[in-house]
Amino acid sequence: MLDKKFSPERQTAFAARFEAQKIAFGPVVFQCVRYAWKRGMLQALADTGHSGLSVAEMAASGRWTEYALKVALESCLSAGVVSLRDGAYVLDKVGFCMLTDSITQVNLDFMHDVCYQGLFDLDRSLDAEQPLGLAALGEWPTLYQGLSALSEPAKGSWFAFDHHYSDTSFPEIFPDVFATAPRRIMDIGANTGKFASAALAYHAGVELHLVDLERQLAVADQTLTDAGVRERAHLHACDLLDDAAPLPAGMDLIWMSQFLSCFSEPAIASILRRVAQALGPNGQVLIMDTFWDRQQYDIAAYCLINTSPYFTAMASGNSKIYQSTDYIRLAQAAGLELLTTRDGIGYCHSLLRFGRAGAHSD
Structure with missing residues (x-):
């Protein structure tokens, strides 16, 4: 068995508190980064290279409002997906992963299309050891009875996740x-x-x-x-x-x-x-x-450990x-x-x- 250490052995209380806030606001960051990816904001920044784009320049294209750009990109900034240099947003390394790393994309689609709504009922699912979040996708005893009947995009994202691994x-x-x-x-x-x-x-x-x-x-x-x-x-x-x-x-x-x-x-x-x-x-x-x-x-162990709640809330409950x-x-x-x-x-x-x-x- 390999020992897993997911945090530094020595961490200040201030740094630990910052990590705790990342957990608290995790669902918000997830949705904002996904929005910026799916709506093409991150790709637009990638296309400009190191020069970047200001909010006004991006809004001038007519693809996004300034409001949507500010909300989404500021959240991306807080997550290290983009950086802000002299008023221009530039794609950062995490953002590059969002655009090019297939595992990241498969994981994100799976979490959003299959798991996100049902995970709201994770507490009840854990208590009952039943997949009570599955109701967000359909009325089956477990997900396995409904796999072939899943609607899109859940069906495509589930099979993409399963087959990719x-x-x-x-x-x-x-x-x-x-x-x-x-x-x-x-x-x-x-x-x-x-x-x-x-x-x-x-x-x-x-x-x-x-x-x-x-x-x-x-x-x-x-x-x-x-x-x-x-x-x-x-x-x-x-x-x-x-x-x-x-x-x-x-x-x-x-x-x-x-x-x-x-x-x-x-x-x-x-x-x-x-x-x-x-x-x-x-x-x-x-x-x-x-x-x-x-x-x-540890990155692999992290992904696998945090797949378990899907089984609880969506798949089987136990x-x-x-x-x-x-x-x-x-x-x-x-x-x-x-x-x-x-x-x-x-x-x-x-x-x-x-x-x-x-x-x-x-």
Whole structure:
């Protein structure tokens, strides 16, 4: 586990008080910076380079009023997004990130389009351990029942967020997936079928068993068909929250990517118990996820930790971004033992490989 330090070891009381105000006014800054980005103010400053533009010069274009410019850009100034030099606003380094850094843009869209309104009910959601903020998007028990029915821009921002983090890891993990020459692979939490399609294309002799909710499997079915690999795929509609719902047996490899973080610890324990039962004699389990305790940089841990409230208010009410030690503990209780760990996959993923306890000892 990597130690995380998110503030200087020595910080004055005055500096700490300033940081506290940044938290208090965080929602205001978020909306103002987003407005300046989405409405083109930041791009206009970028186009002028180091010379910058005054409020009057920007207003003369007719794109914004002086009032809107002053409110938005002054907030951007307070956040280090822009600087003010001799009456002209100039794009600063944070503003450059807003315009060019895809992770920043994906995170900001996700927080605004998916989470922002629902997070108002975070307190009630935490108390009840139910996603009470989800009502801002639709009337479903959890977000997962409504994913394919989300309206825009929430739907686009959710999938952009999900795929931006997961897709970068796929090219790196297929040697791990096929290291034991599996013939029957089960993808639990198949989502849109992107992993299954890529795995089937990677290895012509493998068959994939996709497990997910029926509505999600309908999307995966189309993905597999479009990729021309549908004949080697088997779809199993299953509500994993049903403790009695079995999984197809005899699997050489069971794959779960960014899946278990959608569930509470008791639900994860139930899923892992059924996963262990579904393994063939020498089968293994690969779990790829974003563990905040295994990040090299604090910036990654910060983003992951602060994704957990989304799970509380919007997704399930009782899941989160876990530490790797949580998964290992729950897997051991299900009769699985950790074989290997690999970090640094994609942006922030780690890969945990498990086998049946005692099955791989000499």
